[in-house]
Amino acid sequence: MQITTYNNNGLNDVLMIQFQKMEATAQVPERNGDIVLIKSKDDGKVTGINLFKASDYLHGLTDGPVELEEEAVDKVNSLIAEAGFSIKLETETSPKFVVGYVTSCEPVEGSDHLNLTQTEVDNGEILQIVCGAANIAKGQKVVVARTGAVMPDGMVIWPGELKGIESNGMICSAGELGLPQEGKGIMVLSEDAEVGTAFSA
Incomplete structure (x- = not known):
């Protein structure tokens, strides 16, 4: 499961992707270029990814929840791979x-x-x-x-x-x-x- 939200007003052009609920424990960021991998300090599990300067890579972003089409998922996955991280997003097509x-x-x-x-x-x-x-x-x-x-x-x-x-x-x-x-x-x-x-x- 992944929750994707775009925040331009508050966070200045950041696409936020959550893989699980952010608990009240410390989160550890690891950045390479415009990709930030976020891990739980307790168990090292990846809880999310932030993409900075998101509008440089993806078109038509508006503030709020975002449904990434296959082309956008492929683009983000290539950016994640270029940053040296092994995690991959999946295209989600079923309605919420x-x-x-x-x-x-x-x-x-x-x-x-x-x-x-x-x-x-x-x-x-x-x-x-x-x-x-x-x-x-x-x-x-x-x-x-x-x-x-x-x-x-x-x-x-x-x-x-x-x-x-x-x-x-x-x-x-x-x-x-x-x-x-x-x-x-x-x-x-x-x-x-x-x-x-x-x-x-």
């Missing part, structure tokens, strides 16, 4: 926001508002997602932000745990998607919404 179908929904033990759902997102692929919305129910068509999605407010969806239960993704409300929120809770789609298709606001 998709129509899901809640196949089961059960209360989480010890919680007064959390529910554990199994939610189908594509051709039988089921995600376990903990949801705190009061209106979540089995049989609904919903919008799922998969892990790696960047929400309109900039929040990144990472794998996580709630009440010790693994959760992979988020079932979204209209407000979380930057849409008018007409009622409380998650956004429930019409019955004819096709599971697995990309959702765009």
Whole structure:
């Protein structure tokens, strides 16, 4: 998984690529030219890459989340290799926001508002997602932000745990998607919404 964001206003033409959630531990940068490899000081794992002067190498960048096409990924990979680093980016083509179908929904033990759902997102692929919305129910068509999605407010969806239960993704409300929120809770789609298709606001 990789999260790619372009920041021109705050960081002056930097493309930031995250491979995992940045924990509160120290990060160690290693720079060669315009490529900066970022590693966790604790275990040495690569947590991200920064590309400085990004607009010199890539065209059409705008502030915020970026989806790199194959040509752009190839360009960044060649820059990484020229800098002497062995890590490679992958082209990601699957949508991060998709129509899901809640196949089961059960209360989480010890919680007064959390529910554990199994939610189908594509051709039988089921995600376990903990949801705190009061209106979540089995049989609904919903919008799922998969892990790696960047929400309109900039929040990144990472794998996580709630009440010790693994959760992979988020079932979204209209407000979380930057849409008018007409009622409380998650956004429930019409019955004819096709599971697995990309959702765009």
